[in-house]
Amino acid sequence: MKRRFSFFLLLFCFACMHVSIAQDSVYLFAYFNNNGKDGLHLAYSEDGYTYKAIKNDKSLLRPVLSKDSLMRDPCIIQGIDGRFHMVWTVSWNDRGIGYASSSDLIHWSEQQYIPVMAHEDSALNCWAPEITYDAKKQQYIIYWATTIPGRFAAGSQSGDGRYNHRMYYVSTKDFRSFSQAQLLYDYDFSVIDASIFLVGKRYAMLLKDETKTPPQKNLRITFSKHAHKGFSKPSAPITGKYWAEGPTVARVGEQWVVYFDKYTSHTYGAVASKDLIQWEDISDKVHFPKGIRHGTVLRISRATLLPLLAL
Numbered sequence: 512m513k514r515r516f517s518f519f520l521l522l523f524c525f526a527c528m529h530v531s532i533a534q535d536s537v538y539l540f541a542y543f544n545n546n547g548k549d550g551l552h553l554a555y556s557e558d559g560y561t562y563k564a565i566k567n568d569k570s571l572l573r574p575v576l577s578k579d580s581l582m583r584d585p586c587i588i589q590g591i592d593g594r595f596h597m598v599w600t601v602s603w604n605d606r607g608i609g610y611a612s613s614s615d616l617i618h619w620s621e622q623q624y625i626p627v628m629a630h631e632d633s634a635l636n637c638w639a640p641e642i643t644y645d646a647k648k649q650q651y652i653i654y655w656a657t658t659i660p661g662r663f664a665a666g667s668q669s670g671d672g673r674y675n676h677r678m679y680y681v682s683t684k685d686f687r688s689f690s691q692a693q694l695l696y697d698y699d700f701s702v703i704d705a706s707i708f709l710v711g712k713r714y715a716m717l718l719k720d721e722t723k724t725p726p727q728k729n730l731r732i733t734f735s736k737h738a739h740k741g742f743s744k745p746s747a748p749i750t751g752k753y754w755a756e757g758p759t760v761a762r763v764g765e766q767w768v769v770y771f772d773k774y775t776s777h778t779y780g781a782v783a784s785k786d787l788i789q790w791e792d793i794s795d796k797v798h799f800p801k802g803i804r805h806g807t808v809l810r811i812s813r814a815t816l817l818p819l820l821a822l
Contacts, residue, residue: 542805551570563798578604585806588642594614606627606628608637610625612686612767635659636656660675664677677694680739716735730758749782757806760808768793779799789793
């Protein structure tokens with residue numbers, strides 16, 4: 512009984528924190544430019560459609576991890592502890608990811624390398640990590656895409672060269688100790704760029720079908736009762752006849768808006784839905800800083816934004 516009470520109390524506090532932020536908040540977009548060498552970039556939006564670069568689109572944090580020293584695909588969430596937690600891709604071919612935290616998005620902790628796939632000697636990469644908080648289990652899950660050659664037959668002949676990705680995850684309560692990596696999603700095709708979010712009492716996961724032959728390169732959505740397992744067969748593509756990657760989602764009014772990188776045309780796009788079933792392309796309605804690459808969105812308080820605008 513005490514454990515159940517503690518869970519609902521935690522869930523209530525988590526909900527209250529996010530309600531208070533939503534009442535006086537803006538959208539914040541974390542992204543990288545070019546190849547990710549110069550680090551973290553941020554932009555903000557009042558309405559969820561037009562994003563303006565912070566600090567004149569200069570880096571707010573430069574990467575120092577791995578021989579490549581990259582900070583690609585940054586994902587930031589505000590945790591139950593009130594701190595901002597960020598993960599990112601550190602290299603094209605390392606078996607770990609980057610992590611840092613901040614109280615204000617300006618001053619960051621020492622960058623930490625998390626060797627999430629070090630136990631897999633043949634793993635080729637750890638790409639596009641993201642974080643989701645699982646209130647039911649009172650823990651965070653960090654998930655990313657990795658190729659382990661020969662591990663999965665399906666998709667091995669239809670991807671990009673030697674890459675045949677699947678989604679993996681670890682869990683943590685404190686970002687100091689982590690569980691052993693486990694498979695998160697495999698539906699017989701190369702999958703990458705997952706993004707998990709809570710919808711009512713279930714979780715939705717956006718993902719990219721990375722199949723190149725015959726070409727897919729589109730975004731889909733799948734659902735589960737759990738944040739770390741049980742995700743269903745993916746939907747039909749929710750994006751159009753263009754190549755899309757790096758989905759991230761925000762609640763804008765009555766709609767879910769999924770932003771994504773139209774990477775072959777060097778632009779950003781978006782689709783919107785009220786029910787996560789029927790989707791409308793609204794790419795002509797969104798505006799981002801020039802040169803923006805794969806990023807993630809969250810809501811922050813206006814009090815947190817103001818010091819960022821003074822940089």
